[in-house]
Amino acid sequence: MDVVSPELNSLLPDEIMDTEAIIMDDDPPAESPAASGQSQPSDDSPVPMEMDVPAVPEIVSLCSDAPPTQLTQAGTTSTPTGSTLCSTTSATQLLLTSSTVSSSSLTLRPATASTLTSTTPKTTSSLSRVSLTSGGLQKLSAHHQIILNKVASSPGADTTRSQGTTTTTPGGQQFMVTAIGKSGQPIVLQLPHTGSKSTSVQGLGEAKANPQHFKVVTVSSASQVSTLQAQQLKTVQIAKKTQVSSAGPIKFVFTKAVNNKGLTAQTSVSNVITGRVLSTSSPVTPPRTITLSETLGSSSKIAISPLKSPSKLTVVSVASQVPNSPQKSVSLPLNMAHLGHQILLQQSTATSPAKTMKPVQTVTVGGVGATQFKTIFPLSTPSNVQQIQVPGSRFHYVRLVTATTGSSTGHAGSPITNSSMTAKPMVVNTTQVRMSVPIVPAQTMKQVVPKPLTSSGQVLTTQTQQRLIMPATSLPQIQPNLTNLPPGTVLAPAPGSGNMGYAVLPAQYVTQLQQSAYVTLASSSGFSTPTGIQTQARLPLNGLSTSGAAFRPRKPCNCTKSQCLKLYCDCFANGEFCQNCNCTNCFNNLEHETDRAKAIKACLDRNPEAFKPKIGKGKEGESDRRHSKGCNCKRSGCLKNYCECYEAKIMCSSTCKCVGCKNFEESPERKTLMHLADAAEVRVQQQTAAKTKLSSQISDLLTRTTPAITSGGGRMPYTFVTKEVAEVTCECLLEQAEQAELNQQPQATAERMILEEFGRCLMRIISSAGKTDCPSINC
DNA sequence: GAGTTTGAAACT
DNA sequence: CAGTTTCAAACTC
Structure with missing residues (x-):
């Protein structure tokens, strides 16, 4: 049967299909042509991924009874104590890629087909603009295609609730339900199964376990449905072999513990969505619970964790359940970007680069091959990137907004309805996803460690440089x-x-x-x-x-x-x-x-840390900023810019291996240097101010004297006051003084006569300046 | 501006 | 991991 309907296919990026192909290793050729074109080598050697051991005690809890689950993300294997990885007939590979900041909870509970129960996954909160909140869980039957939609909360919509609908097709057929919707308006998308092509379809009782595919597709919905601008798909694919021996419902619980540290309003520690029990085709399968715990804590990193970077990608490979495990409960910490997004841009359609692309987050569970983790946020239009200026922040932000055109995607305009839900039919791509990406000013990296910005939930930054x-x-x-x-x-x-x-x-x-x-x-x-x-x-x-x-x-x-x-x-x-x-x-x-x-x-x-900032936060009690490696100066005394510590204006620390270091707090040399530097800076500032003032004055003077210059045929005014002119002027003034004295005029009158004469002299000078080069003044 | 010094990065 | 070389910036003249 068709794993994905044509409508949904259009929604799914190639990578998903590719993953699918990988998962279904033993299955017939993937139904998606795109899969064949994928260049992602599924058998890649384990990729060394940086991982931080999650603070959460339990991490992975997917066991499979199949042969070795290939955990391509080597890092993911470094699960904390208590985590269990079990191999099953079919490796279950869980690839969780999340760049969302939000907290999300997913619950998948495969149950027996007969006992299919409808659950309403609750999303307690979503912390980010692109939230993983909610997911309606869907499906499950023996061979099972599950499409789970997560509802991405729009900015400001911290709490998103969506209802997922579980629909079981007769005979344990493939079943897909996609809940799409914005906050408060869960939309369930049900994809009709064609029922025949599914590669995963196998007899329940087959000796060889049948892979179960749980595909969870999350389509985030923007708060503004009317304006389709972006879409976000989250796909969780779980390939699981059905165990004959296994009986009872299999319960998948995706629990996402959210570390809201650094985020805005959301403070919940963990959001757990109670998953619905989805029935499996095998009625005798004992209930099993797989809990995926997603921790956003800083310590729980699995991949893409640039130093508390806002951008993280999480890749987790998880095996299927172990047979005969009555109850397996595993927590899988998913390292979701707790502050930002790692953004990978990719064309949504290989053949049409200009085609509108949809941001996609892919979560894949299952598969034998190497984990193909991808977080893809295709940008399609020039307007995808919006620059965001955050007041008080030295970071540069880019808001990625995918603009969706009605014709861009095949699913556009195709209302997807939920057969069993009350959710309203909704156009899938009426989704808007906004992602804020902090851009670190490279130049300041060495200088200052940016403080985490906790402004709005929309834009978050870390001190990552x-x-x-x-x-x-x-x-x-x-x-x-x-x-x-x-x-x-x-x-x-x-x-x-x-x-x-x-x-x-x-x-x-x-x-x-x-x-x-x-x-x-x-x-x-x-x-x-x-x-x-x-x-x-x-x-x-x-x-x-x-x-x-x-x-x-x-x-x-x-x-x-x-x-x-x-x-x-x-x-x-x-x-x-x-x-x-x-x-x-x-x-x-x-x-x-x-x-x-x-x-x-x-x-x-x-050096894996090669591109990480050298200046980072020190240990507890130490300076906020310190050189990660420390300097190795020999001759400079760490008081010259040769020294990276000095250059960064920080003290040398215990990590430094410098000789003759003078770059410490109490160093007199350093203090002197600092004083000198300060004094020099003050001088520079003063000089600059003086120059500015002088320049302004000169400019003003020139402006005011311009008429005189032009009137003199280009000669400066003072050139008209020659020695002779001055002497004559003085004679004129003296003459007035003598006249006043002879007439016995009062002193005031004498002064007035002199001044009036001086005024006349000036007028003569001015008037003669425009006539002759040598003005003549006569009293 | 040319030459020197310096220490990180790269290499062995 | 240590020693050496390379490199470009910082510095001096």
Whole structure:
């Protein structure tokens, strides 16, 4: 049977289909042609993903009774104590990619078909503009396609509730229910199953376990349904082999513990959605519970965690349940971006780059192959990126808003109704997703550690000073490095990397792109238009976006031998392209994206922290800012800019290995230097002020004397007051004085006579200035 | 502006 | 991991 109806297919990105294909390894060819075109190698070797051990005790709890579950995300295996990974007949792979800030809870409870119960997943809160809130759970039967919609809360809509509807098709057929809706208006989408093509359909009693596919698709809905601007799809795909021995309903509980720290209004610690019990085809299957716990805490990172970065991607591979496990309860911490989004831009349609794209978040569970994790937020139109200026924040934000056109997607305008729910039919793509991406001013990274911004729930930043441009090599290749991506990193087509490449652009570059009102998204499917950005993006001046130049200056580099592909180059190290630099043989640009990607990868291979900010927060009780590695100065005494600590205006710490360090709090040399520096700064300021004032005065003077200059045929006024003129004038004045004296005039009268004569003299001078070069004055 | 110094990055 | 080399910025003249 068709796993996905044509309508839904149009909604699903290629990656989903690809994942599907991977999951159904033993299944007939994937029904989606797009899947075949995917370049995502499913058998990639485990990708080293940066993972932080979740603070939550239990992490993964998906067990399968099948053969080894391939956990492609190696990091995910580092589950905390208590987590269990079990292999089942079919590896269940859970790939949870979330860039949402929101807290979300999902509950999946497969139950026996007969006992299908309707549950209303409750989303207690959604913390972010793009929230994972709610999901209606749906389906389950033996071979089961589940489409779960999550409702993304629009900004301000912190609490979103959607009701999912569980519909069971007769005979345990594939079942899809998608709840789409905005806050308070859950929309359930039910996809008709064609019933025959499903590769996952297998006899329940087969010795070989049947993979169950639970596809959860979340379509976020904007608060404004009428204006379809964006869509967000979340797909959870769970491939699970049905255990013959297993009896009873299988309960999936997706629990997302939300760490609202740093977020706005939401303060709930955890949001748990009570999942509905979905019946499986096997009535005898004992109830099983798989709980996926999603923790947004800072400590629970699984992937893409650039140093408390607002952007995180979570990839989790989870195996299916262990057979005969009466009750398995597992918590899977999902590292959702607690403050922001990792954004990968991708063409939604391989063949039509200009086609409107939908932001998609993919959550995949199941599959034998390597985990294909993707968080894709395709941008389609030039207006996708909106610059956001946050008062008081030094960050640069980009709001990604996908504009959806009615004709862009096949599902557009196709109302999807819920057969069993009261949800209103709603156009799927009346969704709006807004994502705020903080852009870190690279120049200030060394100087100041930005404080977390907790303004509105819409825009959140961390103190992360991530800076990186990721390579344009194949996505799997760079996946391990995605953990170091700076906030707002965007995948874009790599002009020089062929059609398979991604060019991960620094967020600031996105801003640059938006200046030119053009963003081209690459697709891993190989149909990208490699020259999109390159040819159309108007790059602003070096490191200066046209709008952010004022607060984001950066010095041009002067690299000569490094091709600007080494960390020697500040541009490269800051994750920026060289623009208006003085470098020679520069490869730090889109034209050499392939080389650049390799260089980035090499850097990250050498040091995974290479692109992370060196100046970060110190330990408890220590200074807020400290050098992560510490300096290694020998001769400078750490009192020159050679020293990175000094350059960053921070004290050397215990991590430093410097010799003869004088860069400590009580250092007299340092104090003297600081005083001198302060004094010098004051002098500079004074001089600047004086120059400004003088310049202003001169300008004013020139303005006022302009008539005199012009009247004199270009001669300055003083040139008319020659010595002779002065003498004559004086004689005239003396003559008046004598006259007054002779006439015995009072002193006041004498003074008045003299002044009047002086006035006449001046008038004569002025009048004669315009007539002759040598004015004559006669009393 | 040329040359020197310096320390991080890269390399072995 | 330590020693060496390379590199570009900082600094000096």
